[in-house]
Amino acid sequence: MSKSSTPVDEALFGFVAAQTIPEDDFLRDLRVASLAAGLPEIHIAPEQAAFLRIALQAAGAKRVVEVGTLGGYSAIAMARALPDDGRIVTLEVEPQHAAFAREWIAKSDQRGKIEVRLGNAMDTLPALAAGAADAVFLDADKERYVDYLRQSMRLLRRGGILFADNVLADGEIATGTSAKVQALRAFLAAAKALPNLRSVIVPLGDGCLFGVKQ
Ligand code: SAH
């Protein structure tokens, strides 16, 4: 590691996390209820939610596509960055997850901005309009990330932002051999090879690819 890079251990990261926007009460309640409802605990980390929110606000984003809704945690966090006429379309294949997300989105102050579309994203993504998205957030099945990348580049306008979660694969990305890790490595290689995407991995949570379409 070069002298200009500081390794971040758990203690140091505790400080980093404490400096980010605190999780609001609504998202904390959603998290607790989602656990009680038996949803997997795989929502983004609060510091990632803060990062998405700040990046979307800085970009003045209005139209966002999310792949992988789960309980709506990240969708609601992102919606908070959008103006009143902003809109998030979020795609989810599991009816139970979509039902929970719809219930909590309806209870939130972001309800008018978020639409949950039930179905496999491989079927629902191609139905979305080309060149209209200010940002796309990939967070569903990692085995399909390369396909989602192709769709994202179709959906994004020039200057639009691509986010993709879990690119550190629980720390396995450099050395792991599972199908999931191989798919994520293929995704990162495909993203790096795109001449019209400039990207960097932001090591928050399980790692977030952050790119801008040229
Ligand atoms: N973005 C959420 C977490 C998403 S977890 C948050 O941070 O709050 C991944 C979600 O993707 C799960 O709910 C899973 O059911 C969904 N998913 C998996 N494969 C999918 C597919 N092919 N199409 C749409 N959603 C899918």
Ligand code: DHB
């Ligand atoms: C899994 C999916 C995610 O999006 C995540 O952030 C963590 C784990 C999973 O499918 O195991």
Ligand code: MG
């Ligand atoms: Mg994820």
